[in-house]
Amino acid sequence: MSDGDAMGERFREFQRQLAERGDPAGPAAGQPASRTERGVREPGSRDWAPQTQRARPGDRGRRNREAINVPPAEFSSYYGRPILKPPVWKHDIAAYLFTGGLAAGSSLIAAGADLTGRPTLRRAARITSLGAVVASTYFLINDLGKPARFHHMLRVAKPTSPMSIGTWILSAFGPAAGVAAVAELGPLLPERGVLGLARRVSSPAGRIAGLAAAATAPALATYTGVLLADTAVPSWHDAYPDLPFLFAGSALVGASGAALIAAPPTETGPVHRLAVAGAAMELVAERRIEHGMGLSSEPYQQGLGGRLTRLSRALLLGGVAGALVGRRSRLLSMLSGAALVGSSLATRFGVFHAGVDSAKDPKYTVVPQRERLERKGSAPGA
Template sequence: MSRSLGRVAAGDTGREQRSPGEEDFRSYYGRRVLKEPVWEWLVPAYLFAGGLSAACAELAAGADLTRRPRLRKAARLGALGGLATSMYFLIADLGRPERFHHMLRVAKPSSPMSVGTWILVAYGPGVGVAAAAELLPARLRRRWPGKLIGALARPAGLASAAVAPGVASYTAVLLSHTAVPAWNEARDRLPFVFTGSAAAAGGGFGMVCTPVDEAEPARKLAAVGAVTELVTSRQLDERLGVVSEAYRTGKAHRLRQWSEYLTAGGALGSLLAGRSRAAAVTSGLALLAGSALQRFGIFEAGVQSTKDPKYVVVPQRRRVDRGEQA
């Protein structure tokens, strides 16, 4: 954008439009530079469900190796349920189910969408086999098909757990590779927020669905994930320059503030729940709600950041001033 076109009238006075605290911000008559995303609530719901599934897969693998059958069963079923729910939201947002199939025609390493699609393809079958082993009736487990599924359950679960970190974080990479300022400027931090949020949700799910005598790994995962989410989420409010305003104001701020309250409360509860089943369930639900609100808050911040041209223009000018390639 040239400097002559960058000048905007404040009313009809011909003066440049400036806001307090901004460094030499100018836009063309205050008009938007970007169109806001056309995505609806299905997308943040998809982000949450996919992260929950990935964390449950990790939790299930750990429970399997440490011989915690009830936690293993709950986590395996949670991984399958989260995956199925996320795929439903994704396909519903695409509008036509065959569009997901069409993405399998090519593998494009430079495209986060293509890489993410293949990550889901590698992740899904193992989750399905591990969950099927938990759902088989006892009489079928002694027959040939049931024995085969039972034998494949552990390697399938471990294989899915190996891919799960990619499932939890690729959506953050997908968002940050768009032109939306609040997502693009947070590209170095967003994967950590998403991964921590997913771990908190998975731990919370394990706390809700598992008796307290087997839920210790879930409580630990929840605490670590919650701390990671809280620390890295706060960086979005403080270290993105002018773009941080999109996270600190409006609906995005309210959603993320409630997310912070619930996540912090759930993390504290996971450490203090002890043998109390009621405290564990309450803390787990708080962690799940906090993780969901985090995704919706980040989504809302991205939408809002496209409505004000300063979130596009100011970072671009700073990159030019530093000699960076736009």
């Protein structure tokens, strides 16, 4: 008897013993165990499959439960680097935001003073507007690196680009503010000859130019807010409904402060009311930004951006209080005006640094995106 026959005989004897004991796993007495009964499945049969690939009832539900129980991934970035590239803008742009608003607000004050017969206030506001717009042009060109780049931006007018439209607004506002300011030199010219003619036309030309500058002033004061909100920087982009109003209020506050410094109290009555209106607009927009954007509001409350925002608020409240109390005091009006100008400056730099800080930390990019996806997935009909 061969070795194979001997092994088969011993296996059948083992099966008969199991049958005599009543074990259901064994075959009927005297019947050899089949390959299926021995746990061997023929390739090609319906139930043949590798043991690790067989599907059992409930496997799908178990896999689903396992997928649900996987902990969410933590927000992180590749080798700790920011997800967004932080803005390459330097403090020239923050200063540009301030001077642009100061120029716009001052042109509005100058137009109102011209129409209501306040020559000293008109002169001070026109000169402030011209000086601020010249400074704005310098800061913008200095950030661009080459003066020719400013000229190249004027070759195209792209309505969907806040930068392109803003360049055209600045180009239209600047000459008008310049003509209005130069017209203030008219009374100093001789009364005869060509210079006398220039003296006679200086007043109407200055009024027309001043009104033209005032017409473009609201766009100049607010387009920078649209420009920042049009970026991917979280704390700027999420504040898109309120940044233009914040910048508009800040422009009125800064221009009112400059007027209180340069003009006598006898002509600054409307300026006090304008300062209160601008402060109210700024405070409402600032509160919405600090408390209405979720996680993206943090940079306006923490770090350098938060400190500058709190400084701006303190100067604003102190400046408005001083302007209301010291309406007839020249010294108190100048101090409150300086506080209002400082508040406007701190507001622009605070917004600038808050955006830069939010771009450097990946959580301000990842967490709001996940929250939006979760809200979208839980919405009815999703």
